[in-house]
Amino acid sequence: MSAVQSLEEFRRQVAAWMAEHLTGRFAELKHRGHAGDGDALPDLRREWEQELAAGRWTCPGWPQEYGCRGLSVAEQVVFQEEYARAGGPGRLGHIGEGLVGPTLIAFGTEEQKKRFLPGIREGREFWAQGYSEPDAGSDLGNIKTRARLDPETGDWIVTGQKVWTSLAHLSDWIFVLARCEEGSVGPKGLIFLLMPLKQPGIEIHPIRQIGGGAEFNSVFFDGARASADCVVGQPGDGWKIAMTLLSFERGISTLGQQLGFTQELATIVEIARENGAAQNPAIRARLARAWAGLRAMRYMAIRSLEGGTSAEEELERLGYKYHWSNWHRDLGKLGMDVMGFDGVIINDDHRREQLRQMFFFTRSDTVYGGTNEIQLNIIAERGLGMPKEPRGKA
Amino acid sequence: MDLNFSEDQRSLRDEVRRLLNDQASSAAMREAAEKNGGFDASLWDMAAAELGFCATNVPEAFDGLGLGAMELALLLEECGRRLACIPAWSTIAVGTPLIVSLGSEGAKSRLLPEIAAGSYRIAVALPIDNPQVAVRAQQSADGYVLDGAVSLVADLPSATLVLVPARFEDGKLGLFAVAPDDGLKIGSVQTIDLTRPFGALKFEGVRVGADARLDDAGFSEEALAQALLPGRLGLAAEQIGAAQGCLDLTLEYISGRVQFGRTIASFQAIKHRCAAMVVDLAEARSLLYGAAANLNIGASEIEMEIDALGVLAADVLWKVAEESIQLHGGVGNTWEYDPHFYFRKAQATAFMMGSSDERLARIAAQVIDGAAA
Ligand SMILES: Cc1cc2nc3c(=O)[nH]c(=O)nc-3n(C[C@H](O)[C@H](O)[C@H](O)COP(=O)(O)OP(=O)(O)OC[C@H]3O[C@@H](n4cnc5c(N)ncnc54)[C@H](O)[C@@H]3O)c2cc1C
Numbered sequence: 001m002s003a004v005q006s007l008e009e010f011r012r013q014v015a016a017w018m019a020e021h022l023t024g025r026f027a028e029l030k031h032r033g034h035a036g037d038g039d040a041l042p043d044l045r046r047e048w049e050q051e052l053a054a055g056r057w058t059c060p061g062w063p064q065e066y067g068c069r070g071l072s073v074a075e076q077v078v079f080q081e082e083y084a085r086a087g088g089p090g091r092l093g094h095i096g097e098g099l100v101g102p103t104l105i106a107f108g109t110e111e112q113k114k115r116f117l118p119g120i121r122e123g124r125e126f127w128a129q130g131y132s133e134p135d136a137g138s139d140l141g142n143i144k145t146r147a148r149l150d151p152e153t154g155d156w157i158v159t160g161q162k163v164w165t166s167l168a169h170l171s172d173w174i175f176v177l178a179r180c181e182e183g184s185v186g187p188k189g190l191i192f193l194l195m196p197l198k199q200p201g202i203e204i205h206p207i208r209q210i211g212g213g214a215e216f217n218s219v220f221f222d223g224a225r226a227s228a229d230c231v232v233g234q235p236g237d238g239w240k241i242a243m244t245l246l247s248f249e250r251g252i253s254t255l256g257q258q259l260g261f262t263q264e265l266a267t268i269v270e271i272a273r274e275n276g277a278a279q280n281p282a283i284r285a286r287l288a289r290a291w292a293g294l295r296a297m298r299y300m301a302i303r304s305l306e307g308g309t310s311a312e313e314e315l316e317r318l319g320y321k322y323h324w325s326n327w328h329r330d331l332g333k334l335g336m337d338v339m340g341f342d343g344v345i346i347n348d349d350h351r352r353e354q355l356r357q358m359f360f361f362t363r364s365d366t367v368y369g370g371t372n373e374i375q376l377n378i379i380a381e382r383g384l385g386m387p388k389e390p391r392g393k394a
Numbered sequence: 395m396d397l398n399f400s401e402d403q404r405s406l407r408d409e410v411r412r413l414l415n416d417q418a419s420s421a422a423m424r425e426a427a428e429k430n431g432g433f434d435a436s437l438w439d440m441a442a443a444e445l446g447f448c449a450t451n452v453p454e455a456f457d458g459l460g461l462g463a464m465e466l467a468l469l470l471e472e473c474g475r476r477l478a479c480i481p482a483w484s485t486i487a488v489g490t491p492l493i494v495s496l497g498s499e500g501a502k503s504r505l506l507p508e509i510a511a512g513s514y515r516i517a518v519a520l521p522i523d524n525p526q527v528a529v530r531a532q533q534s535a536d537g538y539v540l541d542g543a544v545s546l547v548a549d550l551p552s553a554t555l556v557l558v559p560a561r562f563e564d565g566k567l568g569l570f571a572v573a574p575d576d577g578l579k580i581g582s583v584q585t586i587d588l589t590r591p592f593g594a595l596k597f598e599g600v601r602v603g604a605d606a607r608l609d610d611a612g613f614s615e616e617a618l619a620q621a622l623l624p625g626r627l628g629l630a631a632e633q634i635g636a637a638q639g640c641l642d643l644t645l646e647y648i649s650g651r652v653q654f655g656r657t658i659a660s661f662q663a664i665k666h667r668c669a670a671m672v673v674d675l676a677e678a679r680s681l682l683y684g685a686a687a688n689l690n691i692g693a694s695e696i697e698m699e700i701d702a703l704g705v706l707a708a709d710v711l712w713k714v715a716e717e718s719i720q721l722h723g724g725v726g727n728t729w730e731y732d733p734h735f736y737f738r739k740a741q742a743t744a745f746m747m748g749s750s751d752e753r754l755a756r757i758a759a760q761v762i763d764g765a766a767a
Contacts (some may be wrong), residue, residue, distance in 0.1 A: 205617035269762055278762045281755075288757035292702030296677045299397060307400045316680070319673035343731030379672050384645060387660035 003074075011078045017055055020084035024052065025074040031354075034260065036361030038215035042092070042170050049093045049123030057083075059097045062105065066117050066277040080256025084263070092170065096120035096127040100175060100194075103245045107233050111346045114174075115229075116194070130219060131242065133161055135218040140177075141186040141239070145221060147193060149235075154228035156180070156193055158201070164368070167249050168204050169344030170333040171197055176226070178240050180235045190238030193226040201225065211360030223388055249369060254301050254324070258294065261328060264358060265290055267351050268335045275391065278336045279290045286334055293327045314325035315383040325365035332362030397683045399464075410472040413445055420732055426479035427588035427735065433552040434479040442479055442512030449510040451490055451624070456506035463624060463686035468633040471682075474635025475642075477589045477735055481515045481549035485613045487628025488548075489516030489557050493608060495621040496569050501608040517553035518625075521593050522546045523745050525583035525622060527615075529597055530682065531568050532559035536602045540570065540597040546583060548746070550574075550593030557608075558597075559618055561642045565610030572602055572765040587742035589735060606745055619697075623689055626747050627682070630707035633743050634678050637707075639670055640736035651723075664721060671714050678706040692739040698760050701753040715740040 022030060026048055032040045052058050061076045062068035071079065089096070101120050104112055119125030136142040145160025157176055168174060174197050181189030197204065201224030206214035233241050269287060272278040278287075304317045335355035336343045343352065343359075364371045380386040399407070417437050426434035441447045451466055452458020459465075466487055475480045493505055508514060521528055521544055529542035540560055550556070556578065558570040574580060579596035645668060648659040658664055685699040693699075715737040719726035726733050744750065 007516035105592075180765075273627070273762065284758035284762060285754045287761055288702075288754040289705070291698070291757055291761045292681070292705055292754075293677065294686070295699060295702055296681035296706060300676060302395055303397045303680055303683070306396070309400045315672060316676040319676040322669075322673050323677055372665070376666040376669040377662070379669035383672060384665075384668060386649070386665050386668065387657065390664060 005360040007074060007078060011082055014057075014079050014082040014155070015086065017057070018088060020083060021051055021055065022086055022088060023073075027206065029089040030087035031089070031263075033092070035090070036068050036211055036213065036357035037354075038090055038167060039170065039213060040162055041089075045089055045092050046123070046126075048089060049091070049126075051123075052093075053121060053123035058093060058123055059101060062097075062117075062121070064111045066101075066105070066113070067121060069131055072178075077255045077305070079394070084256045084259035089167045092167070093120060093123055095129055095167075095171075096173075098123065099245050100127050100173075102248045103175075103232065103241060104322065106244060107237075107241055109229070110193075111148060111229055112232065119172075125173060128165050128174040128219075130162040130165055130168075130195075132164045134163055137164075138175045138371055139326040140242075143177055143179060143190070145176065145178040146237075147176075147191050147226070149180075150225075156191065156231065158193065158195065158224045158225045158226060160221050160386075162219040162221070164207070164216045165204075165219045166216045166368075168197060168219050169206055169214075173197060174219065175232075175245075176221075177238050180238070187239035189236060189364070191235045192232040192238040192241040194230040194232065195226045199224055207222050209360070210363065211357050215358075246369075253356070254320075255298075255305075257324075258298055258301065258384055261297075261324075261331065263292055264331060264335070264355075265294060268331070268338050271351065271355075275339070275342065277340065283338060286337075290327070290331055291335060293323075293330075297324055297327060315379070316384045317376075318379045321369060322372060325362075325369075326372070328365050329362040332359040335359060346366070395684070395687055397680075397687060399415070399468075403464060403468060406461075407468040408474065408746055409445065410447075410469055411475075413440065414472055415458050418478040421660065423477045423479060423589065423735065427477075430479075431551055432479050432587075432589050432591040433481070435552075437478060438480040438552075438596040439512075440514065441478075441482070442515075446510075446512065447482060448486055448490070448512045448514075450486060451494070452506050452510040453494065456502055456510060458506065458510040463627055463689040464683065466624060466628055467682055467686045470628045470631035471635030471638070474537045474632035474637075475639035477621040477636065477639065477739065479589050481517070481552055483590075483625070483628050483632055484518060484549035484553070485509075485514065487631075488518045488622070488625035489514075489555070491624040492518065492557055492559070492618075492621050496613050496617065497608040498610040499755040501571075505608070506569065515549065515553050516557060517547050517593070518545045519547055519556055519558040520622075522548050522592070522747070525557045525670040527561050527567060527746055529558055531562050531570065533562075534601065537602050538568075538607060539574075540600045540602060542597050546596045547593050547595050548590060550580060550595065551582060551591040556595070557597065567609075567615065567618055568612055569608045570602060570606045570609055572600070572606055576600065576602065585742055587739045589739060590742070591739075592765040594765040604761060622747075623696065623700055626704060627685060627689060628749055630678070630700075630703045631682055633740075634675065634682055636736055636739055636743075637671075637675055637678075637711040639677065639726040640711075640714045640718045640733065641668070642731065643732055644668070644714070644721050648721055658721070667717055667721070671710075671717060674706075674710045674713060678703070678710045681706055695760075698757050701757050704747070705750045705757075708740075708750050709734070711740040 001079050029048055033045055060069045060071045060079055064070040104116055133143050147156040147158050150157050174195050176193045176195055179189055180191035203220040203224050205218045207216055208214050212224055277283045300320055304320055336359045449458045450461050454460035528544045529540055532539045553574055556572050556574055560568055577600050581594035581595050583592040585592050649657055651658045681703045685703050688696050718733040722733055727729045
C-alpha cells in the first residue's frame, strides 16, 4: 500500500470511529465546547475525554513508549481534520495533551512522566496554564508570584495571583511560572511548578467575558504548595521551560482549527443564501476574500508543519499566528454583517448564536498567545532583525 | 501535499537569483526602462541562452527540462524581484504553455525545441486586460486569413514570435504563429510600467500559410482558459517577487536613515508596518506554492485558487509599493529612487489578465452558488 493509500485508509478509520462513538449520549456534544463556548457541558465532556482515551485517540502524536500511537505529522493532521469534520467537541484535555505532555517529555524526570502522563493520556486529569498575571501580560518576564522553599518539607510555597487562566475552574492541575529567587528581575530566577488546583491555598474566581460566558479565571495563591518533585527542570530554569512550552502551541491542531473555520464560513454562506445577503456584491466580495485567505492559511500551515529551515521559511512561520487570528477576527465581523440587524437580536437559533459568540470570542484571538502588537514586534525584531523595543525603567 | 522545495528547486532559484543580482541591477533596470523601451537585450540573451530559462517548462521530449508550475513560479518571482526587463512572463509563462497544451505534435516538434533553446521571444495576441479572443480566422486556398485588432499586447515590441488565438466562423478556436514582420501592423503603446513594453496589433486580411496554424483541429474557450492558467499563476509570481524586492529595498533604506537620533527602523510604527507586509507576503506566497502544486496535478479547485492568488498578489504588491514610497519620505517621491518603478508595476499589473473584482466575483459564484460552498 502506498503512503497516500494508507493515509486515506487511516482517514476512513478515524471517521468511522467518530461516527460510531460521537452518538447516543455524546451526540449533544457535537460542535460544542469550542472557543466562546468553552465551559459548555463539562461533565459530559470529561466522559468524552475518557471515551477518546479508550479508543486511544488522546495524545495520538506522543511517542509509543508512553502508550500512545506515535502518529506521524501527516496522520495527526488527518486525525485533527476528521475530528473537526465529525463535529468533535472542544477538547478539555487540550492543554495537557498539547502543552504539558510535550514539555514533560522534553524536560521532566522519569518520576514526573510516570506520575503525570498517564492521567493526561487516560483523560482523567485536566490542566490549566498559569502564566499571565495582572502586571505581567505581554511582558511575561515581569511576573511577581513568589515561590519560597519550605526547608522542613522541601515543598515550594506559592503566593500571588494568576489571571485569564482558561478553564482553571474545570481543571485539576495548573502549571505555574513563579519567581523563586528573591530580588531577581525579568526572565532570571523563575521556577516552573506543577500544582494541584484543589488545595487549601488556592482560590479560583471565574471572570465574565464580553460574550457573557466565563471560560477564564483569576487564580489566587496564598501559601499554596507544590511538592519538591513537582519542579520541572531546576529552580531558575523556569523561563526556558515556559518558552519551550509555548513553542508547542503552534502545532498540528492548527489544521483541525482550520476545518472549524471552514465550517464557520460555510454557515455564514448558508445564512447569506437564506436571507438574501448573498445578492449584495460587497458581501459577495468579502466572502470570496475570506475563502482566499483561508486557502492561503491552509498552505501556510502545511509549509510550516513541513518544517523548512531557511531564513525565509522561518520568517513565514513567525507570521502564521498573526495571519490566522486576524483572518478569524474579520470572519467574526463578516458573520454579523451577513446577518444584519437580525444578528444582534438574541434568540435561540443555534447557528446565529454560534456566529454571535464567534463575533465576541474572535476579539480574543488577537490577544491571547501573544497579542497582535507583540506578534508584529517578534516578526520585526526576530524575523527582520530590526532594532528592539527599548524597556522602560522600573 | 509537499510544499517544501526540493534540492533541485532550491538550486534553480539560487542560480536565477545569482544571475539577476549580478545582471539586473538597479542601474541595468533603469537603463533598459528609460532608454531601451523596457527591454534589456543582453540580459535576455544571458537568461535565455546561458541559463536556459526558456527550457524550464518545455517537455523533455522536446528538448526541454520538463519542469512544472513550482519552478515556473520560482523563476518569475526572481524576475519580479529585480524588475528584470525581459519578456520572461510572456514567453515562458504564457506562450510556451499555449503551445504545449494546444499545439499539434507536429507543431510542437517544430517549435518547442527552438523555444527551449531560447530562440524566440514570444508575445501572445490577447488583450492583456481581458484575455478574450479578438482575432477572426478564415480558411483560404493556401492557408488562412486573419482579421481583427488587439489593442494591448504585452512584450510585443521585443517579440520575435507572435501567437494568435483566433476564432473561426463556426465558433471554434485556432492558434496561429506569425512573425512580427508578416504584414502585421504594430503600434506602440506607452504605459506607466516602464519595465514591460506593450504594443497594439492590427490584422487586416493578413495571409498566413497552412503551417502557421499550430493546433490540430480547433479547441474550445475552456481549453484556452486552461492553457492560460500557468500565465495567470506566473503573473502572480512576478507580482509577489516584485513585492519582495520592494520590501527588501525599503528595509535597507529605513535601517540607514536616521531621525531623532535613531534609525527610522527603530520606530515601532514602522516596524509594525514592515512586519504586516511580511505576513501579507507569506500569505500570498503560500497560496502561490499551493496553487502551483495543484496546477501540476490538475486539482479540482485550481481555477478558484488561481483567482484567489491573483487577488492576494495584486494586493500585496500594491500595499508594499505604496508603503515603500511613504517610508522613503521625500526621496520616495523622486525619480532617482527606485520605489516608483515598483509602484508603477503594481498599478499596471493590477488589471492584467482581468481585475481583482472579476476574480472575487468568480470565486463568490463558486463559494456561494456553486459546489465549493
Ligand atoms: C481568552 C483568553 C484566554 C487566555 N488564557 C490564558 C491562560 O490560560 N493562561 C495564561 O497564562 N494567560 C491566558 N491569557 C492571557 C493572555 O496571554 C494575555 O492577555 C496577553 O498575553 C496580553 O496580556 P495583557 O492582557 O496583560 O495585555 P497587555 O500586555 O497589557 O496589552 C494591552 C495592549 O497593549 C499592547 N502592548 C503591550 N506591550 C506592547 C509592546 N511592547 N508594543 C506594542 N504594544 C504593546 C498589547 O498588544 C495590547 O494591545 C488569555 C487571554 C485571553 C483573552
